[in-house]
Amino acid sequence: MAPPAFTRAVSYGLYQGRMREAIHALKYGRLHPAGRMLGGMLAEAIAKLAADAPNTMLVVPVPLHRSKYAQRGFNQSRALASEALKSLRKTHPQWRLTLAPSTLMRLRATDSQAGLTPRQRRLNVRGAFSVSDPAQVKGQDILLIDDILTTGATARAAAQVLVRTGAASVWVATLARVQRVARSGRSPWYEDAEFSGPESSHVDVAGHERGFGSQSSSLRDQPSF
DSSP, rough: OOOOOSSEEEEEEEEEEEHHHHHHHHSSSSSHHHHHHHHHHHHHHHTTEEEEEEESEEEEOOOHHHHHHHHHHSHHHHHHHHHHHHHHHOOOTTOOOOOTTSSSSOOOOOOOOOTTOOHHHHHTTTOOOSSSSSHHHHTTTEEEEEOOOOOOOSHHHHHHHHHHHOOEEEEEEEEOOOOOTTTTSSTTTTTEESSSOOOOOOOOOOOTTTTSOOOOOEEEEEEEO
16 A cells, blocks of 8 residues: 555544543533643644644644534534644744644545444545645645544545645644554554654553553554555
C-alpha cells in the first residue's frame, strides 16, 4: 500500500479507559465541558509538531455528514480543534493557526467505522470527502483534526483529497489513537514521544495524574495506513 498523503500524525494517548469514556461523554452524552479538558490534551499533542510543522497552517476538522450533524447537533472534531487553538495561542503565540471548519465536506453518509476491518474502513471513506473552496487550500499547509485515529483510513482519505486539491502539506492530530502491534513484534506505526524510536510493540500510557495517557505518540508516514 502506498504511503499516506499526510506528512506526520500525532495523538495525545491511547483510546482506552478514562480517555475512551471522556470521548464518549463528549460525542454521545453531549457533555460539552469535557471538550475544554480534551481540547487541552489535543493541544499538547499538536505542540509535538512545533519543531517540524510550518508556522502557518489552516486547521481543518474532519467533517460530519449533514445527517450525522443533525443527529448529534455538533461536530466533536471542530469543538476539540477550537478548544485546542485557545490553548495553543497562549503556549505557542508565534504559531499562526487558523480554524477553517468549512474547508472539507463529507459528500455522503458513511457507515460507522467501528467493527470494520482496515480494508472495509478504507472502502467506507473512499470518495467521501471534497474541498469546498480549492482556492483556499491551494499552496496551504493543513493541520487535519479528528478525535480518534484507528487504522488511519479517514485521515488518509481526507489528506489525499486535500493534497490533490493543491495543499502544500497535511499534518494530522487526534486526541486518541488505537494501539496497534506489528506482526514482527515491533511497532513501526508509532513512535512514542518518550523514546527515540519505535522499539517496542507496547506503548505504556498509564500513570498520568488526570488518569489519561501522558505520552503523546507520533505516527510517521508508514505504508500500513
